[in-house]
Amino acid sequence: DGGITQSPKYLFRKEGQNVTLSCEQNLNHDAMYWYRQDPGQGLRLIYYSQIVNDFQKGDIAEGYSVSREKKESFPLTVTSAQKNPTAFYLCASRMGGRGPQHFGDGTRLSIL
Amino acid sequence: GEDVEQSLFLSVREGDSSVINCTYTDSSSTYLYWYKQEPGAGLQLLTYIFSNMDMKQDQRLTVLLNKKDKHLSLRIADTQTGDSAIYFCAESGEYGNKLVFGAGTILRVKS
Numbered sequence: 151d152g153g154i155t156q157s158p159k160y161l162f163r164k165e166g167q168n169v170t171l172s173c174e175q176n177l178n179h180d181a182m183y184w185y186r187q188d189p190g191q192g193l194r195l196i197y198y199s200q201i202v203n204d205f206q207k208g209d210i211a212e213g214y215s216v217s218r219e220k221k222e223s224f225p226l227t228v229t230s231a232q233k234n235p236t237a238f239y240l241c242a243s244r245m246g247g248r249g250p251q252h253f254g255d256g257t258r259l260s261i262l
Numbered sequence: 263g264e265d266v267e268q269s270l271f272l273s274v275r276e277g278d279s280s281v282i283n284c285t286y287t288d289s290s291s292t293y294l295y296w297y298k299q300e301p302g303a304g305l306q307l308l309t310y311i312f313s314n315m316d317m318k319q320d321q322r323l324t325v326l327l328n329k330k331d332k333h334l335s336l337r338i339a340d341t342q343t344g345d346s347a348i349y350f351c352a353e354s355g356e357y358g359n360k361l362v363f364g365a366g367t368i369l370r371v372k373s
Contacts (some may be wrong), residue, residue, distance in 0.1 A: 154304075181359065183359075190366075191365055192266070192350060192352075192363060192364050192366060193350070193361070194363075195360060195361070200358075208360070225291070229342060248357065250293070250307050250358070251361060253297075253304040253306070253307075254304050254305060255303055255304040256303065
């Protein structure tokens, strides 16, 4: 089945540690996105990538980094510079052009 | 900047219709979306409408758009307990790269 796979479902970070969240899609979508969701709030865009080896900052990129070495994969690293990383992280993808974004099932990140 | 607002909570009885409302500020919005989120899950795309349309119907779902008032609504007919979830309204410009989301409306369906 085609879809967007995020792993792990739950992740714990120690102080001063970088952690990487995985996002893989087999939909042959061109664009991929990372959002952060905090309780009672809508989603906020962290980074997005429209093609391989290119990505742009969203509204809240500070403390995060991404790479897009393959079309299918768009990992997100939460660095130690992100002082409030506890949140639900959602990855999305869409076909190039004007199609809607489709979402994975999310990764919940907590601080130990 | 762009802003999307939704009412926070709606409670309905099973079998009734639900209407979830959304207002947005960006007059250049090209696409408007409704997503559903169940507890602990990602967002499921329910439907979306292009800004030159007034209405879109898909089985139990009806979307109405009043572009003059920048008002979007989602009507769910014959609401079921499985419809209990958070519903997000979102808008984007022509190329859909930046979605601006509302804070979500919690729909509770009582049996």
